[in-house]
Amino acid sequence: MKQTPVTVVTGFLGSGKTTLISGVLGDTPDRRLAVLVNEFGEKNVDGEILRSEQLGHCEILDLEGGLIAYSQDDAFIPTLRELQRRRHRFDHVLIETSGLAVPTAVYVVLQSEEFAADFVLDATIAVVDTPLLLGGDFEAGTQGSEDAPSRAAVQALFDAQLEHADVVVLNKIDALNEYDLLRAEGDVRARAPRVRFMELAYGAKLDPQLTLGLHLHELDAGTHHHGPVRGVPGEESLPLEAQHLLDGHSHGDLGAHLHSMNTHVHFHVHDTGWQSFLLSTDTPQDPQRLPVILADIARKFPVLRAKGFAHINAGQTLTVQAVRTRVDSELREQAVPRSELVFIGYHINRKKVIQVLSGATGSTWE
Numbered sequence: 001m002k003q004t005p006v007t008v009v010t011g012f013l014g015s016g017k018t019t020l021i022s023g024v025l026g027d028t029p030d031r032r033l034a035v036l037v038n039e040f041g042e043k044n045v046d047g048e049i050l051r052s053e054q055l056g057h058c059e060i061l062d063l064e065g066g067l068i069a070y071s072q073d074d075a076f077i078p079t080l081r082e083l084q085r086r087r088h089r090f091d092h093v094l095i096e097t098s099g100l101a102v103p104t105a106v107y108v109v110l111q112s113e114e115f116a117a118d119f120v121l122d123a124t125i126a127v128v129d130t131p132l133l134l135g136g137d138f139e140a141g142t143q144g145s146e147d148a149p150s151r152a153a154v155q156a157l158f159d160a161q162l163e164h165a166d167v168v169v170l171n172k173i174d175a176l177n178e179y180d181l182l183r184a185e186g187d188v189r190a191r192a193p194r195v196r197f198m199e200l201a202y203g204a205k206l207d208p209q210l211t212l213g214l215h216l217h218e219l220d221a222g223t224h225h226h227g228p229v230r231g232v233p234g235e236e237s238l239p240l241e242a243q244h245l246l247d248g249h250s251h252g253d254l255g256a257h258l259h260s261m262n263t264h265v266h267f268h269v270h271d272t273g274w275q276s277f278l279l280s281t282d283t284p285q286d287p288q289r290l291p292v293i294l295a296d297i298a299r300k301f302p303v304l305r306a307k308g309f310a311h312i313n314a315g316q317t318l319t320v321q322a323v324r325t326r327v328d329s330e331l332r333e334q335a336v337p338r339s340e341l342v343f344i345g346y347h348i349n350r351k352k353v354i355q356v357l358s359g360a361t362g363s364t365w366e
C-alpha cells in the first residue's frame with residue numbers, strides 16, 4: 001500500500017485555517033479524509049465547527065492539549081497510530097496545527113521509524129490573515145513600548161510558521177486590491193524566501209487541486225528532507241546550496257536528523273506568555289451586545305483570539321469568532337446548555353477579562 005499523504009495546515013491564530021479546510025472538505029466529496037485538529041486552549045471549537053458540517057466522507061479527530069510535541073506526546077502520536085491501523089480507509093490526512101504552533105514536530109513524528117513507511121508529508125500550507133499583515137500586526141513593536149513583548153512574540157511565531165511553509169495562502173483578501181496583494185506577497189517573500197507557491201483565497205476558498213496531492217516531499221521521503229523540493233519545475237525547486245540555512249530541516253542521515261530535533265526544540269518549548277482560558281456562564285446572552293463587548297475587550301486587553309458558542313435562548317446559539325477586534329458572529333437554530341468562550345492572548349489577565357465581561361453582559365462568567 002502506498003504511503004498516505006499528509007497535508008499540514010498552519011497559520012497564526014484566526015488566520016482562517018478551519019474555514020479553508022472546511023471549504024476543501026466540502027469540495028472533495030470523492031476523497032476519504034481524516035482531519036486532525038490541534039487547538040491551543042481548553043476546548044476544541046474548530047473540531048466542533050468542522051463536525052457540525054456533517055461531511056460523511058471525513059473523520060474529524062481532536063488533538064487536545066495545545067501543541068503537537070516531539071515525544072511524550074499523549075495526543076498526536078496515539079491518534080496517528082490509530083489512523084495508521086485504519087490507513088486503508090483514508091486517501092489523505094489533513095492536520096490543522098494550533099495557531100501558536102510551528103509544524104516541525106509534526107515532520108519529526110512523520111519521519112520517525114514508526115510512521116515513515118506509512119505516511120508522507122504532501123505539503124505544508126500556511127494561511128495568512130492578509131489585512132492584518134498589511135496593517136503591520138505581525139511586525140515587532142517599538143522597543144520599550146508597552147506592547148513590545150506581545151508584538152515580538154507574535155512576529156516570531158508568524159515568521160517561523162511561514163519559514164516552514166511550502167505554500168502560503170493569502171486569505172481574507174475579498175476587500176483588497178491588486179496593489180495590496182502585491183504588497184502582501186512582497187512582505188511574505190521577504191520574510192520567507194523559500195516559500196514555493198503563493199495562493200490567493202477569495203472567501204477562504206481554495207481549489208482542492210492547489211491544496212491536496214501536491215507531492216512536494218515525496219521524492220525526499222526516504223531521505224528525511226523538508227527543504228526545497230527537487231521534483232517541481234522552476235528555479236525555486238532547486239535545492240539550496242547552503243542547506244544549513246534550512247535550520248536542520250533538510251537532511252539525509254540520522255546525524256542531521258537528530259540535529260534537527262535539537263535545533264527545533266526551541267520553537268516548541270511553550271512560551272508561557274501565551275495564555276488561554278475558557279470562560280462560561282449559564283445566563284442567556286444578548287446576540288447584538290456580546291460581539292460589541294468582545295471587541296471592546298480586545299481593545300482593552302492583549303486578547304488576540306476569542307471563540308466559542310453563546311447560549312441565547314432554548315433554541316438559539318450564537319457562534320462567536322473574534323480575531324483581535326474584528327468579531328464575527330452567527331445565530332444558529334441549535335441549543336447549547338451554556339455559553340463557553342475561549343480567550344487566547346499574550347499575558348492576558350483572566351481576572352480582569354472576567355470583570356469586564358461580567359460587568360458588561362450582566363452575567364457571572366467564570
Ligand SMILES: Nc1nc2c(ncn2[C@@H]2O[C@H](COP(=O)(O)OP(=O)(O)OP(=O)(O)O)[C@@H](O)[C@H]2O)c(=O)[nH]1
Binds near residue numbers: 016
Ligand atoms: N472576511 C473573511 N473572513 C474570513 C475568511 N476566512 C476566515 N474568516 C473568518 O476569520 C475568523 C477565523 O477563522 P478560522 O477559520 O476559525 O481561523 P483559524 O485559523 O482556524 O483559527 P485558530 O484555529 O483559532 O487559529 C472567522 O470569523 C472566519 O469566518 C475570509 O476569507 N474572509
